Amino acid sequence: MEIRLDHKTAIITGGGSGIGAAISLAFAKAGAHVFLIDLEESKAEQTLAQIRESGGAGSFVQADVSRQQEMIAAAKSVVGQTGRIDILVNNAGIAHVGKLSTTTETDFDRIYQVNVKGVYNGMYAVIGQMEQQGSGVIINMASIASTIGLPDRFAYSMSKGAVLNMTYTVARDYIGAGIRCNAIAPARIHTPFVDGFIAKNYPGREQEMFEQLSKTQPIGRMGRPEEVANLALYLCSEQASFITGTNFPIDGGFLKLNT
Template sequence: MRLLHKTALITGAGSGIGRVTALRFASEGAQVIVNDLKAADGEETVRLIREQGGEATFLQADVTKASDVEQMVERALQTYGAIDILFNNAGISGIGAIHELSEELWDRVVNVNMKGVFLPCKYVVPHMIERGSGNIINMSSAIAEIGLMKRAVYAATKGAVLTLTKCMQVDYASHNIRVNALLPGTILTPFVEKYLKESYADAEEGLNTIRRRQLTGDLGRPEDVANAALFLASDESKFMMGSPLYIDGGCTFGKMA
């Protein structure tokens, strides 16, 4: 029970990595605040947590809207009295080289992936400063360290999140707040499955192409990232500050012969 008596707010927890992490945190004793834009998805995550005997509450909010986020944080504090862990997991992708991207798509990806980290931090951090402790995990990506075809805007935002993480750590270390980043490689989530079906004539061949990026020869699973998030959320990582944690099957620093 590594998160016993801790309250964790997880954005984008209605599916994929966010849902699996919410379940993992709850299994380790955390009270989980499940945030998602889609009520049905968020409520399903809460149902699954309660089914396994955990404690969770769903709070619907658009992480790109200040009023939504402020109200979400206020309601979370009213319900549990504290937010010990903030996991900024919500994010979207955008496919295309720079000249292929519409301004609308660029703005949407930047808004969700960057502002969607900024706003939860803006409203949670003052509470953490007041309490003299806190733990923030930001979802970056292995793409922050490598070039990848047709992922210009996604890579730009995830690189920004990694740099933001380091700057935040400098600002808040004196308040006993830790800030670290997760850098997953390609993880087999519903989003990736949808991408494979839409982008390749043969989804299985597309999957094989992506598998070759990893030294493991396979994609990661949401559980792999959830376990890494649990490590960062727990006291086991208490000497990690402003650090990137890679869960990428070797795609960042390795290359097949």
């Protein structure tokens, strides 16, 4: 079964690297015109180059997801170019390591601004256009941290719990407008961020820690960005038209098989 997004306009926040880049590439390959919203133009241009090399359509819009007016302007720019917004993937996010007593107010505010307010801003910026069209799909990137307690992830878990509940309420409030809203909850996915985290916190022990972190998933390895992208592609397609208000773990068995 080939999944296609022909003639669809898709916005991917944080679309220049990691999971966001994989989603952007998958959507463009499926026929969508992909708009990468990112702060770093250099990373986005690398992804756009791959999209164009494969014959896909992609554009870059620079915006800070934590600033509502920038996101509104970005959405207006997309509509000005294509006339519509069919898909929003709220992928942009940042991490933080620390429990309550080691999380400063500055740390907490920083996570909130990007991971919570950024998702709100993204949805706020597109929801009017989707209502006007009478259709639209929103995917919010949550995490397994949204439903369980992970050690030393106080602020990050807070933010992803908020993302999950925003997903549920938007799905309920806009189901009558033909808008679907779902969440994806990955476990550990092997991205450049993970490599950087290991190098920074475990110098000289990179391979050991990579293997240790990989084995926290019962399946025995980290996920790949392309695997998350494949799930997002399905959920944004017509094949998933009966699915809304749902959270989809993609975790190598972490939630159900860990003992």
